[in-house]
Every structure is written in structure tokens, then in C-alpha cells.
Amino acid sequence: MLCCPICQSPLSLDASRCACAGGHEFPVTDGVPNIMLRNTQTADHYSFQWGKELDFYKAIRESQGGILKATASSKLGWDDYLPTLLADARTVLDVACGYGGIADIVKRSGFSGSYLGFDINDTLADVKKERFAELDNFQFLRADMTDAIYAEAFDVAVCRSAIMYAPEPRKTFAAIAGAVRPGGHFAISAYTRKSPMRELCDDYFRDYFSRLPEREAFEALREFSLFGKILSDLNVQVEIPEDLPVLQIKKGVYDVQRLIYYHFLKCFWNPEWGFHNSTIVNFDWYHPEYSWRFPREEVAAWYEECGFDIVEYRVVPAQHFFCGRKRG
Numbered sequence: 001m002l003c004c005p006i007c008q009s010p011l012s013l014d015a016s017r018c019a020c021a022g023g024h025e026f027p028v029t030d031g032v033p034n035i036m037l038r039n040t041q042t043a044d045h046y047s048f049q050w051g052k053e054l055d056f057y058k059a060i061r062e063s064q065g066g067i068l069k070a071t072a073s074s075k076l077g078w079d080d081y082l083p084t085l086l087a088d089a090r091t092v093l094d095v096a097c098g099y100g101g102i103a104d105i106v107k108r109s110g111f112s113g114s115y116l117g118f119d120i121n122d123t124l125a126d127v128k129k130e131r132f133a134e135l136d137n138f139q140f141l142r143a144d145m146t147d148a149i150y151a152e153a154f155d156v157a158v159c160r161s162a163i164m165y166a167p168e169p170r171k172t173f174a175a176i177a178g179a180v181r182p183g184g185h186f187a188i189s190a191y192t193r194k195s196p197m198r199e200l201c202d203d204y205f206r207d208y209f210s211r212l213p214e215r216e217a218f219e220a221l222r223e224f225s226l227f228g229k230i231l232s233d234l235n236v237q238v239e240i241p242e243d244l245p246v247l248q249i250k251k252g253v254y255d256v257q258r259l260i261y262y263h264f265l266k267c268f269w270n271p272e273w274g275f276h277n278s279t280i281v282n283f284d285w286y287h288p289e290y291s292w293r294f295p296r297e298e299v300a301a302w303y304e305e306c307g308f309d310i311v312e313y314r315v316v317p318a319q320h321f322f323c324g325r326k327r328g
């Protein structure tokens with residue numbers, strides 16, 4: 001399974017006790033062990049984002065799938081692709097499992113092997129209780145993907161939309177890759193790199209917002225939703241008659257809000273989601289301390305360095321998806 005983050009000896013986990021062979025003991029709350037060694041800005045961010053105060057998961061439930069369908073994760077086709085990897089797998093590691101979106105797919109597939117999901121946010125006891133209480137083969141724990149906790153034990157490892165939050169993504173990728181058995185698969189999705197003005201704005205405003213406490217940042221980011229709404233309400237189309245290679249804008253017809261959104265400033269607005277949920281998207285983008293964006297070649301090089309052949313690549317606006325098979 002996983003290793004002790006302190007001494008790297010094997011960790012035994014169950015619903016009541018979590019200890020390593022080297023004698024380190026970790027707390028267990030409501031059936032969820034916590035092996036985090038330290039708190040981080042990213043942990044505070046995601047505990048707030050997935051917690052009761054913002055209650056984004058409630059909005060997801062109430063939209064009956066509408067919100068999830070609009071996400072990059074849905075457009076990348078995780079729902080269809082992941083079950084193909086599970087067919088021959090007995091063990092799945094879900095790194096940075098968030099609110100349990102991958103766990104839901106694994107559950108729907110009827111997977112009968114062992115699923116282990118971990119995240120830095122403190123809401124996993126609720127995820128487990130509300131959606132996985134009856135499933136003994138689903139285990140959740142609180143852990144930091146950047147700690148030395150990996151042993152070569154899994155047929156499938158997944159890290160959906162999270163590797164960019166690591167301070168050193170290449171190093172974290174290599175560590176997770178070490179958890180995959182030869183012949184096993186490692187699938188990730190991550191942010192793409194965008195046009196230069198947008199990248200500059202992203203860095204500037206992330207530096208600004210990540211220094212603010214969660215609540216304050218969230219309130220301030222309503223402004224970005226409002227700006228998105230103002231542009232969207234204009235309902236104006238802009239024609240770019242030829243490619244603009246320095247600005248990295250392709251010729252075509254754009255809604256003015258989309259043109260600014262993709263090329264200059266992320267200011268998410270979706271009228272069906274409303275202010276609160278649109279602001280969660282802006283908060284998810286600007287507030288975490290680290291949020292790297294990667295060209296395709298960079299991620300492909302990580303797979304190669306770790307001894308994987310890429311067997312699937314997909315791209316949608318803002319994110320791309322990779323799946324590799326470990327050689328040997």
C-alpha cells in the first residue's frame with residue numbers, strides 16, 4: 001500500500017488504527033487516517049474549497065451532473081477511459097482524490113479490487129460517509145502527495161487535475177510513478193500552457209490572491225466573476241481575421257468574454273452556475289500557492305524518464321490528459 005512518511009517502512013491502515021512497522025502512529029478520525037506531516041497553504045485552500053462553508057459538492061449534486069459535465073475533467077473523458085484501465089487491475093491509487101470524483105467513476109464501474117484515495121483536504125470523512133460507507137474496498141486517507149509515501153504496489157495510479165499544485169511537479173510525478181507496478185498504468189490530467197498575456201496575468205494575480213486568507217480571497221474574487229458576467233452580457237462577437245502569432249490568438253470568431261478569458265484574463269462566469277459557484281472556479285484558479293501549466297512535451301518527458309510509454313493523449317481547452325504504461 002503506502003509507506004510511512006517519516007521512516008518509509010510499510011504502513012498498515014484500517015478504519016481504527018494507522019501505524020508503521022517502525023513504530024510511528026497516526027491519528028484516525030471517523031475512519032480516515034491522517035498521515036500529513038505539516039499543514040500547507042494548498043491544504044488550507046482545498047479544505048475550505050471542498051468544505052461545508054462553500055459546499056461546492058452540494059451544488060454539484062443539485063445540478064444533477066450539469067456542473068461536472070462542464071468541467072475539463074469531463075470533457076477529457078475520464079469517465080470512459082478509466083474503466084478500461086480497471087478491467088485488469090486489482091489495486092488503484094488515486095492521488096489527490098479531492099471530493100472523490102475519480103472514486104465515483106471507480107464505484108460506477110463496479111470495480112471489486114482495492115481503491116485507495118488520498119488528499120490534503122480535511123473533508124474525506126464526509127466523502128466516505130456520504131458516498132462510500134457501504135464499500136469496504138474503498139479506503140480514504142489524508143496525506144500530502146509530495147511526501148515520500150509511495151511503494152511499488154499499484155496496478156493503476158491516477159492523479160487527476162492535481163500535479164500542478166505540487167511545488168516541484170516533476171519530482172512528485174516521479175515519486176507517484178514509483179507506486180506503479182511494471183505493466184501498470186499511470187494517468188494524469190494537468191493544465192496546458194496558455195498565451196503569454198494570460199500567463200502573465202495568472203502569475204501576477206496568483207501571487208496576489210495566494211497571500212490572502214481563504215475567505216478574504218474568495219470575497220475579492222467575486223470581482224472576477226462580475227467582470228466575466230459584464231463581458232458575457234455584452235453578447236458581442238469579435239472576428240480575428242488572421243492568426244496573431246505573438247499574442248497566440250488563432251484567427252476566428254470569438255465571443256468577447258471567451259476571447260479575453262482564454263488570452264488575457266481568467267474571469268470565469270457561467271450564468272447557470274451563478275455568482276457563488278462561478279467564484280469557486282476563480283478561487284480554485286487564483287488562490288492555491290502553486291498552479292503550474294505545462295506544454296505537452298514537458299509531461300511526455302516525465303513519462304519517458306520514469307520508464308513509461310504514453311498510450312493515450314487527449315487535449316481540451318485548458319487541460320490535457322496523459323496515460324502511460326510502465327515498461328518491464
Ligand SMILES: [Zn+2]
Binds near residue numbers: 022
Ligand atoms: Zn514510520
